Amino acid sequence: MTNVFLCEDSADGIFTAIYNAYESKNGHANNHIQVHIPGYNRQLFCEYIEVPTDYEKAVKVARSLRQKINGEVYDWLFSAAASYDLEKADSIYRAVILAFHMGAGVLNHLTNPAVSHICKLNLHIDNEIQHYKGFLRFVELKNNLLLAKIRPKNNILFLLADHFSDRYPDENFAIADVRRNSLLFHAKGKPVTFTGKTDFDLNRIEGEYSENEQLLQDLFKTYVSSITVKERSNPHLQRQLLPLRFREYMTEFE
Amino acid sequence: MKTTAVSTLSMDIFKKLEILSNAANYDVACTSSGVQRNGQNGSMGNAVAGGICHSFGADGRCISLLKILYTNECVYDCKYCVNRISNDIPRATFTPEEIAELTISFYRRNYIEGLFLSSGINKNPNHTMEQIYEALYIIRHRYHFNGYIHIKSIPNTDPVLIEKIGWLADRMSANLELPTADGLKKLAPQKSRKSILTPMKQVQLTRKKDLNFHGVPESQHMIPQNVPALDIAARQPLPDNTGENCLASVRGSHNALAANKQPPGTRMETTPSDTAALAELKMLRSSNSRFVPAGQSTQMIIGATEETDYEIVHVAESLYQNFDLKRVFYSAFINTTGDPLLPLTPDGPHMLREHRLYQADFLLRFYQFKANEIITADHPNLNVRLDPKCNWAMNHLEQFPIEVQSANYHTLLRIPGVGVKSAKRILAARRTAKLQFSDLKKMGIVLKRAMYFITCNGSTMLPLKMSPGFILTNLLGLREKLPDFISGEPVYQQLSLLDDPKIGGEFIV
Ligand code: SF4
Numbered sequence: 001m002t003n004v005f006l007c008e009d010s011a012d013g014i015f016t017a018i019y020n021a022y023e024s025k026n027g028h029a030n031n032h033i034q035v036h037i038p039g040y041n042r043q044l045f046c047e048y049i050e051v052p053t054d055y056e057k058a059v060k061v062a063r064s065l066r067q068k069i070n071g072e073v074y075d076w077l078f079s080a081a082a083s084y085d086l087e088k089a090d091s092i093y094r095a096v097i098l099a100f101h102m103g104a105g106v107l108n109h110l111t112n113p114a115v116s117h118i119c120k121l122n123l124h125i126d127n128e129i130q131h132y133k134g135f136l137r138f139v140e141l142k143n144n145l146l147l148a149k150i151r152p153k154n155n156i157l158f159l160l161a162d163h164f165s166d167r168y169p170d171e172n173f174a175i176a177d178v179r180r181n182s183l184l185f186h187a188k189g190k191p192v193t194f195t196g197k198t199d200f201d202l203n204r205i206e207g208e209y210s211e212n213e214q215l216l217q218d219l220f221k222t223y224v225s226s227i228t229v230k231e232r233s234n235p236h237l238q239r240q241l242l243p244l245r246f247r248e249y250m251t252e253f254e
Numbered sequence: 255m256k257t258t259a260v261s262t263l264s265m266d267i268f269k270k271l272e273i274l275s276n277a278a279n280y281d282v283a284c285t286s287s288g289v290q291r292n293g294q295n296g297s298m299g300n301a302v303a304g305g306i307c308h309s310f311g312a313d314g315r316c317i318s319l320l321k322i323l324y325t326n327e328c329v330y331d332c333k334y335c336v337n338r339i340s341n342d343i344p345r346a347t348f349t350p351e352e353i354a355e356l357t358i359s360f361y362r363r364n365y366i367e368g369l370f371l372s373s374g375i376n377k378n379p380n381h382t383m384e385q386i387y388e389a390l391y392i393i394r395h396r397y398h399f400n401g402y403i404h405i406k407s408i409p410n411t412d413p414v415l416i417e418k419i420g421w422l423a424d425r426m427s428a429n430l431e432l433p434t435a436d437g438l439k440k441l442a443p444q445k446s447r448k449s450i451l452t453p454m455k456q457v458q459l460t461r462k463k464d465l466n467f468h469g470v471p472e473s474q475h476m477i478p479q480n481v482p483a484l485d486i487a488a489r490q491p492l493p494d495n496t497g498e499n500c501l502a503s504v505r506g507s508h509n510a511l512a513a514n515k516q517p518p519g520t521r522m523e524t525t526p527s528d529t530a531a532l533a534e535l536k537m538l539r540s541s542n543s544r545f546v547p548a549g550q551s552t553q554m555i556i557g558a559t560e561e562t563d564y565e566i567v568h569v570a571e572s573l574y575q576n577f578d579l580k581r582v583f584y585s586a587f588i589n590t591t592g593d594p595l596l597p598l599t600p601d602g603p604h605m606l607r608e609h610r611l612y613q614a615d616f617l618l619r620f621y622q623f624k625a626n627e628i629i630t631a632d633h634p635n636l637n638v639r640l641d642p643k644c645n646w647a648m649n650h651l652e653q654f655p656i657e658v659q660s661a662n663y664h665t666l667l668r669i670p671g672v673g674v675k676s677a678k679r680i681l682a683a684r685r686t687a688k689l690q691f692s693d694l695k696k697m698g699i700v701l702k703r704a705m706y707f708i709t710c711n712g713s714t715m716l717p718l719k720m721s722p723g724f725i726l727t728n729l730l731g732l733r734e735k736l737p738d739f740i741s742g743e744p745v746y747q748q749l750s751l752l753d754d755p756k757i758g759g760e761f762i763v
Contacts, residue, residue, distance in 0.1 A: 133302075134306045134307045134308040135308065137363060137364055146362065146363070165293075166292055166300050167298070167299060168293070168298060169293050169298075170298060189295060212359070215263065218268070219267065219271060219356070219360075220360060220363070222271055223271055223275050223320070223360075224309060224317060228311035228313050228315070229311075229313045232315075233312050233313055234312070234313055234314040235312055236314075237310075237314030238310045238313070241307075241310045241316070242310040251363070251365070252309055
């Protein structure tokens with residue numbers, strides 16, 4: 001009988017499930033880890049076990065990955081947990097087993113399906129991060145707060161934190177993931193904080209524009225249109241390099 | 255970092271921005287790469303070695319920097335330039351404050367990576383570059399901006415001013431304009447070859463000195479530098495942030511220069527202007543900023559004068575060798591002024607020629623080719639039908655086929671269809687395993703081109719008896735992926751040059 005561990009869609013959730021799967025002594029071949037989403041089709045002949053996220057267990061898994069293998073392998077697995085692909089959970093589980101078995105070499109073991117799956121997910125995540133580093137737009141609100149809204153496919157909010165807090169150390173800024181309703185907040189000179197789902201109301205944060213905001217937005221639109229070479233118009237190419245899904249909150253496309 | 259509550263921007267800023275960004279379209283480079291700098295408390299901005307694209311225009315070109323002219327006024331009369339004094343066009347000039355405020359406000363909203371500032375000549379070269387320095391000074395000192403700045407310098411500018419700018423900019427460039435001194439004499443008589451190359455040399459040497467001072471080995475001078483944040487504490491404290499005061503010393507030196515009289519507060523014997531400027535230079539030198547950390551680039555116009563590709567490729571090679579340039583940009587000539595000395599361009603600019611030159615340039619920079627291997631005096635123009643690498647291979651069939659299992663890196667790079675990345679992958683992969691043709695494909699080698707030139711463990715890919723004529727016919731039969739502005743069809747990469755479309759992460763526009 002296969003045990004299916006149903007976990008929360010987060011690195012902590014997945015790592016907790018991995019801990020429980022190891023503890024179950026059921027044999028890795030008989031375990032499966034799945035992200036718990038409502039309405040997921042359940043199969044016959046499987047026992048479904050709900051895994052409440054347990055930070056201590058998650059930290060234990062993380063720690064032994066870092067200590068027994070290395071930080072690089074841990075980061076590689078950790079960032080894959082941000083993927084939108086729900087099959088990530090079991091691949092991470094498989095890759096963890098392999099990593100404890102073969103060490104850091106796991107990263108090059110591309111013929112293994114779990115390893116290549118995770119590489120693929122990470123590539124997608126890295127691409128999306130790279131895109132948002134450029135395409136994310138802040139608007140300045142009356143209270144001087146810079147607010148950006150994004151709708152990423154992957155859960156990359158926390159992976160953007162380093163870049164933007166390095167870039168704007170003296171600003172108060174917030175980035176909202178409107179797909180997941182989560183928020184990253186950076187106050188001048190302080191470490192960033194994350195807020196999940198229910199704890200905040202974007203409408204309340206989103207106040208009026210600052211005095212200059214509209215002017216600057218219009219100026220940027222003027223700029224973008226005047227440096228475009230009209231005779232070389234190529235919206236097809238533009239769409240490939242800057243897919244429509246990124247444009248929702250981009251000033252120049254409003 | 256304080257942001258000015260009162261904006262210096264008035265409504266005519268729209269007109270200015272429109273004119274002065276449109277005029278900057280003739281500047282080719284829009285890359286923000288070449289320097290890595292982390293942010294720092296008390297300032298704004300960082301720089302990422304690979305560059306970041308912030309948007310793409312409707313023409314599919316990357317928008318990374320605020321690319322503008324300080325002014326499109328110009329006292330010179332270069333025959334090929336829309337801004338020439340004899341041309342009747344709408345003119346505009348930014349104030350240094352406006353440039354600073356636009357840069358900072360755009361950067362804060364994550365619209366851009368930084369600034370690319372170029373200019374026509376307002377009054378004279380020194381006056382113009384002083385305005386540019388002032389803008390730069392405000393951006394770096396009043397706004398404590400740590401992001402990327404590229405400044406284009408003007409020939410005949412005072413060396414002290416050039417150096418002052420170099421301590422605050424990441425990249426500097428001096429346009430070569432035309433490939434040879436003769437071309438310059440004919441079309442830009444107010445500029446001389448010497449006036450262009452002298453500041454280029456100055457920047458090169460000062461940069462070298464700075465890198466040596468910081469213990470960077472020669473071998474690493476040309477790779478992206480990891481530089482510290484501009485340390486505000488190491489600089490003279492500014493009186494306040496009203497801009498007027500913090501620039502008083504600069505203005506003082508300008509006025510002194512103009513009026514040739516002693517600025518208030520100095521009791522020096524030497525020429526007061528020199529004293530003020532030199533004192534400032536000393537302060538900049540003792541700060542912890544690096545001199546032009548992202549290096550120099552240049553740009554030349556192709557096809558306005560008679561030069562052959564042979565001359566152009568050799569000029570580029572000597573610029574790389576003798577001036578440590580990071581990039582040479584080529585821009586196909588478009589006749590915008592209708593000057594009788596200029597060729598007409600009824601079919602538009604010669605984009606294919608420009609593209610071939612970029613390919614030749616890649617061979618110089620990344621593929622270990624020498625100019626005289628790419629092009630010779632008896633065939634002084636690049637083959638338009640074949641890319642320069644294939645062309646070289648066809649002329650050197652005696653050196654092929656190359657055995658991929660054993661060839662060294664230099665030799666692998668000679669194979670058409672093998673790029674810098676795929677050559678490195680071959681080296682890595684064959685350490686552990688014997689290569690198969692199917693592996694080569696996975697490593698990104700373009701087999702439909704490479705197959706005529708390689709063996710893998712002694713065998714060719716197809717059992718073909720190959721004559722030069724057969725190979726040539728086949729190579730010409732392949733549809734080369736050209737940038738869409740040449741082929742008129744959409745392409746799937748921004749600019750596919752040779753086999754690695756995006757080497758070093760630089761975006762080419
Ligand atoms: S100096 Fe520059 S802006 Fe002025 S005419 Fe010559 S090329 Fe144009």
